[in-house]
Amino acid sequence: MWSRRPIALLGTCSLVVVAGCAPQPVNSQGEQVKGLYDLFSIAAAVIFVLVAGLIAWSILRYRARPGDNDLPDQFHSNVKLEILWFAIPTVIVIGLFVSSAVVLDRVNDESGGQTIIDVEAFQWGWRFTYEDEDVSVISSPGDPAAISVPVGEPVTFVITASDVVHSFYITDFLIKRDAIPGRENRLPITIDKEGTYGGRCAEFCGLLHYDMPFTIDAVPVDEYETWLDEQSALGQTDE
Ligand SMILES: [Cu+2]
Incomplete structure (x- = not known):
């Protein structure tokens, strides 16, 4: 008799692998996006286990046995089943769509606070300009930019x-934004954990x-202000 244990084990392993691969966000917006990752992963894992389980069950249950020389009973179309397997994925997709829209709307609507950093991407580097401050940091291939922001x-x-x-x-x-010529995309972020x-x-x-790396140092406010003063003194202004 075929056991359900291997399928349950497979499902648990998949969840552990998926959970282990998911990055741990360091900002409040990322926490919300992580919730979406988890929701999608769990939905995918449940569907995978169900589909793989049913396939395995059908293969084993209806396999040919010695003496089986005829085809099993054949039937064609089942309206109720067809409506059901159209309805279930539709409800799942609508559910995932609505939860994504709600989370992304909430994340994008967050207030950006007083620190505004203009980011201009170019081939092949970044120019970070702190609004209302005399600070601009530019990167180039082989010379990555390192900027600071206040934590929290x-x-x-x-x-x-x-x-x-x-x-x-x-x-x-856990969030990215396209940098598009002639357009400004806003990305509000609050980093909760100090770090680079x-x-x-x-x-x-x-x-x-490939050679456009940069780093963001999330530091306490006093260190951030010291960094701003140092950068300002360096006169690392726009070209
Ligand atoms: Cu690029």
Whole structure:
């Protein structure tokens, strides 16, 4: 007799692997997005276990046995079943769509606070300009930019590009925004945990696309202000 145990084990292992692979967000917006990751992963795992289980059960239950020389009874169409397997995925997809829309709307609506950083992507680097401060940090291939932001305070990145489409992506934030010429995309972020977070371009933009790393240091407010003063003194202003 075929046991349900292997399927349950497979389902548990898949969930553990998926949970282990999911990045741990360091910002409040990422926490909400992580909730979406979990919801999608659980829905996918349940469906996978159900479908794989039913396939395995059908193969074993209806396998040919010695002496079976005829085809089993054949039947065609079952309206009730067809409506059911149309309705179930539709309800699941609508549910996932609505939860994504609600979370993304909430994340995008967050207040950005007083720190506004203009981010301009270009082939192949980034220009970070702190609004109302005399500070601008530029990266180039082989010379990544390192910027600081205050931990626990809302920061808004206003993202654009000067040539082709790039994408502003910091894995630990679980959110990314395209950098599009002629357009400004807003990304409000509040980093809850001190640390250095690496970012990259996540949209292929040409030969040195791979060489556009940058880092964001989330530091206490006093350290952030000291950093701003130092940068201002360095006169690292726009080219
Ligand atoms: Cu790029």
